[in-house]
Amino acid sequence: MKLQHLVIIFFTLLYSSIFSQTPDNYKPEREKIFDLVHTKLKVDFNFSDKTMNGEAWVTLKPHYYDANKVVLDANTMIISEVKLNEKNLNFTYNDFDLEIVLPKTYTKNQEFTLYIKYLSQPEKVKDRGSKAITDAKGLYFINTDGFDKNKTAQIWTQGETQANSAWFPTIDAPNQKMTQEIEITVPNKYVTLSNGALINQIKKGKNRTDYWKLEKKHAPYLAFIGVGEFEIIKDNYKNIPVDYYVEKEYAPYAKEIFGLTPEMIGFFETKLGVDFPWNKYSQIVVRDYVSGAMENTTAVVHGEQAYQKPGQLIDNNIQENTIAHEIFHHWFGNLVTSESWSNLALNESFANYSEYLWREYKYGKVNAEMHLFDQVEAYKNAQDAKNKSLVRFTYDDREDLFDLVSYNKGGAILHMLRKVVGDKAFFEGLKQYLTKYQYQSAEVHQLRLVFEELTGKDLNWFFNQWFYGAGHPDIQVSYDYNTLRKTVTVNLFQLQAGYFQFPISIDVFEGSKKTRHTVFVDAKDASFTFPYNSQPNLIQINSDNNLICDLNENKILSDYIFQLKHADNFVHRREALLEVVKKQEEKDAFNAVVEALNDESYKIRILALENIDLINKFSKRDAINKIINMANNDKKTLVQASAIGTLGKLIDVELIPIFEKALETKSYSVLGRALVSMYYVDKEKALKKSKTLPDEVRKILATPLTRIFIEEKDDSELPFIAKSVVSGMFLSNDEPTKILFKSAFKQISESNNTEAIQNVVDDMVVKGKQYKGFNFDKVAINLMRNMVNDQKKADKPNREKNIAIIKAAMAKLL
The missing domain is CATH 1.25.40 (Serine Threonine Protein Phosphatase 5, Tetratricopeptide repeat)
Incomplete structure (x- = not known):
């Protein structure tokens, strides 16, 4: 497929920049010398020593070339035996690589099973972690020495990126796929969790052995075991068990925390047109977790931030996005896995975008817009993010790829791709990609080819600049009006080096009438002319906020007031509000802020409450009465809390009844604001309430x-x-x-x-x-x-x- 000549020149320069790295810095897909077929493990634990006794049966076959030795990843273990067919094998081991000499040369697809007896020593593992995953011990013993009297003992694993080889010998690479069996022996008081189905449990004295089996293939980094004193709260989606493993204190609230899981699975299954591919879905909350959550196949782990009480959940379930994220990974990451960490976008960008999809479906367009804004802003504010491409073949450490480019920007890029190909083609393309590469690994080019075959479009321009290029457009906007012809020309000039190609939506407002134009920018300097009947009140660039970009415009207060009232997207109303609040000494601006208290977006309402100037001369009683009404009745408790905080700034004893009512709320955000607001008007009441709250509430x-x-x-x-x-x-x-x-x-x-x-x-x-x-x-x-x-x-x-x-x-x- 041919590209326009200028585009070819541009991307030739871009590619030469990307791939002119030294060979030592280029990170390829790991070479497949052997295919990992199946792993069987028997494990038990030395709680005080923080070590694990293991036996492994690793089934392998040469990928293509004949071979008579195999190298497995085994991090900081003590290897005591290696056998094949009950015969000892010669091996060498350097604390990282277990090199085994085979008794004969094996040919392609000729399977054999190695037996390895070993001791895992996670406390001795030395491997750098990342900002997302704080270290890489693989196996974690939490309070098994009883040091923390407020914490029960737990054992859990964290495999991504390549840390599972610290607790079982394997080929620790994302382009490998295996089935597995794990027998876990623990004291009877403990519950266990692993991938797949619990086949049986056998008690022997004070101990019990749980046998878990996963019959469908997944990558080694997705293997998981968890041990602890958990309550198991049962749920289901169709005939698929959905379980929540939580500590006893949180068992009554488990379904409030995780209860949307079945609906999420059903929504994603319908949206993708691909059935949920696994036989169960369990979620476990562990202590001292080294990341936010992890998508281990059918055995997802969450950090203890997932634990919330009803008074928090009524405000906002902070784990909801993460729950959706990890479920979506069971298609993108677990069913089809990125073949290399360089292609991490195939896992994390999709999981990130699932959060938008879920919020769009469950809570509507505005809620999804708010989420997308937060994601893109975090990317823009991240240090050095603009210099990183989404797919990175050169990096210092694979852990560095787990950043706001791979997650946030990647999710936003998929949102742009959805706009480029259209909704129907976007989801049909995802279905074809998942079906074609199920239980395999893939790279980003294969995703592109699926979309190209489906739509007939050449999408190199999109993938090259957004997946393989860095940064985003920085656009200077200007307007030329021709009052005789009644036209306006919108000029878009890209300030950054080079230029991007992109579709962009432009809304032209004539009073309350809005006309949307979608244009395609294919040059550094582009202009588009639109007719009008009456002088436009506002021209809104990137009106649907699909494009990741920075806009530089010269607008005056009247423009922002109009934009605050009429702009379609949350992002533009938010932008306008932040400008309007700076000018509240002008009556029109103050009135616009008051009107923003009615905005559909609860975040706009909160922003207006946080910034409204109730001291200026335009502050009328009706504005305060509106805020009192919001404090009592807004459908969002976070807005109620913000309204109480705003009223608290007035230090008005007449507001004591409002604060007293709020002190009896179920919402912890409202209660917290009410305590502080009450403190400044009636210290005695605030202090009495503060000191008589239950300990668990005081902690929150x-x-x-x-x-x-x-x-x-x-x-x-x-x-x-x-x-x-x-x-x-x-x-x-x-x-x-x-x-x-x-x-x-x-x-x-x-x-x-x-x-x-x-x-x-x-x-x-x-x-x-x-x-x-x-x-x-x-x-x-x-x-x-x-x-x-x-x-x-x-x-x-x-x-x-x-x-x-x-x-x-x-x-x-x-």
């Missing part, structure tokens, strides 16, 4: 309660605050929250309160061990050294005792 409301107790200088609450300080300082995404907890930490560090000192250093030790991959142990040690200095400066009775506590904690991390 740590941020607003900390704000109150720190301002109140209530030293008696320092032990409570201390339990949340470390998380607030380092794990929060909200800068004001980080500042608040840094202030709280300083107050604790300088205090005489031994219980608070003990609580904060205990938490630092736990998190120092948990986030060692992020070097938080070193951060914690430095913080504790500062605490020692603060205590030395303080002339207080418990100084020496506090210093001894801090130094004892430091010793646990050194």
Whole structure:
């Protein structure tokens, strides 16, 4: 298929840039010398030593060429036996590669099964993790030494990218596919989970062996085992078991957290036209997890952030997007797997886009627009993201590919592809891709070829610039009006080096009448002329927000006020609101902000509440009454909470009844805002409520309660605050929250309160061990050294005792 001459020149230069890397830096698909066919494991655990006894039967066959030796990945194990047909084999092992000499030369498709007896030593594994996955031990023993009295013992695995070879010998590459059997022996009090079906359970004394079997092929990194004291909450989709493994405390809420799972499976199955390909779907929530979640085939693992109480779930199930994401992986990543980590987009970009698809279906267009905006903004704000292509054949470490380009930008690129080929062709193309490559691995070019064959279109231009190129258009927009001909010419000039080709939608507003034009930009400088009957009130570029781009326009206040009222997409109304709130000293602007309180998007309503100026001369009682009504009745509790926070800024005793009502809410976001707002008008009521809340609620409301107790200088609450300080300082995404907890930490560090000192250093030790991959142990040690200095400066009775506590904690991390 031929491309236009200029496009050929452009992409020839682009390709020469991409592929002019040194051979040492190019990361190819792993060569298939052998095919991994089947893995059978028998495992049991040494809980105190944090090691695992393993036996493996690994079935292999030469991929094409004859071979008489095989190399398996086996990270930091003790290998005691290697056999074939009960005969010992010679092998060499260097802590990473297990090289086995076979007794004869095997030819293509001639299978054989190796027996390997070994000891897995995950605590000795040395392999760098990533920002997405904090380390790569493969097998994790959580509190099996009983160090943390508030946590039960758990064992779980994390295979992606290539860490499963730390707990079983394999060919640890995404282009391999295997079936598997795993026998897991544990004490009777523990529940186990693995891939596929639980075939049987055999008790022997105090122990039990669970036998799990997966009969359909998947990649080695998707193998999983989990062990712990879990309740199993049963659900189903059609005849497919859907189970939720949670700790006892959260069993009553499991279906509130995960209950949309069957509907999600059904929606994706219908949308893709491909049946859910596996025999069960289980989800387990584990402690101290090293990532957000992982799509292990039929045995998805979630971190403990998934645990939420009804008072949180009524506001927003923060795990819902992740639940959809991991389900979609069971088609994109598990059924068809990227052949190399360079092609990670075939896994993660699709899973990311599933979140949009789910929200579009379940909650409507505006909700999906809000989600897409958040995803694209995160990509744009990520350091160096604009310089990275989606498909990367050159990288320093495969873990670095798990970034906001592979996820967020990749999902948005698929949204653009959907627009380019049309809805019908997009989903038909996905169906054909999944069907053609099921239980195999694939690369991005194969996806392109499926779409080209289906649509008859040459899509090289799209895939080359969006999958294999970096960045996005940065567009300068200008307008030329011809009042005699009644036309407007829209000029689009791309400011970045080179240029992109793309379709883009342009809305021309004449009063409330909107005309949408879709044009195709194929040059650095492009112009398009449109007729009008009356002078346009607004011209909205990228009106459907399908294109990933930056727009540079010169608009005045009246343009933004009109845009806030009439723009079709959430993104453009949000942009307009942020400009309009800057000019609230003008009556039209203030009125526009008040009108935005009625916006269909709850995030626009919140943004308007957070920025409305209720002090200026245009603030009328009806605006405040509207906010009071929102505080009482908005259908979204997050908006109610924001309305209460806005009213709280007025410090008006007449609002006490509003805050009192909010103190009885089921919503934790509303309750938290009400406590702070009440504090500034009636401290006694706020403090009484704060101190009488159940402990589990106080823990969830740590941020607003900390704000109150720190301002109140209530030293008696320092032990409570201390339990949340470390998380607030380092794990929060909200800068004001980080500042608040840094202030709280300083107050604790300088205090005489031994219980608070003990609580904060205990938490630092736990998190120092948990986030060692992020070097938080070193951060914690430095913080504790500062605490020692603060205590030395303080002339207080418990100084020496506090210093001894801090130094004892430091010793646990050194």
